[in-house]
Amino acid sequence: MTSPSSFKDKFYEKVINPYLPEVMRHPQTIEMREGVLHIWDVKGPKKTGSVETRLEAMEQEIFRCQGMVEHGLNANxxxxxxxxxxxxxxxxxxxxxxxxxxxxxxxxQAQIYDLCVLPKL
Structure with a gap:
């Protein structure tokens, strides 16, 4: 007998979100050369340096983006x-x-009043 939670999971995957398996799949590049379809897995960036240096680089990138946002807000x-x-x-x-x-x-209005009030000769 199956548990109710597994039924909900299957229901969600099959009915609510039928594209979930495609979204969870590893990204691929598709290329057509000379009538032949070539499919490759996308390779991520090579990890170089220590974790600390990568975190510092990411921190600098965040500061740069924050500076751009602040500049835009000031201009606005x-x-x-x-x-x-x-x-x-x-x-x-x-x-x-x-x-x-x-x-x-x-x-x-004063001129109109004066013309209306003046006695006619």
Missing amino acids: NSMITKFTCDHKLDNKNIGEAIFKLHKRIGQL
Whole structure:
């Protein structure tokens, strides 16, 4: 008799994730030369040096990537700051234009009122 956990595992592998065996398989390169299909296993990088030197190299790579990310964030922040400053100036100019329009509307309404109130001769 099979255990329930093995049934779940088989169910997951066959029904839920039918591509799991292909994903878990070692990567291969496929090449077609002169009508013949050649398949090779991908070989990983050769390990050279001690574990400490490889960890230091990986640490330097991480620091370099962090520097690139920080540079990108700084550039993004400066662009956002510039954009908001430009729009604040636009809002100020728009406010002045609206004030001038209201003033002109008041003048025109006063002229219309004067024309309506004047006695006709």
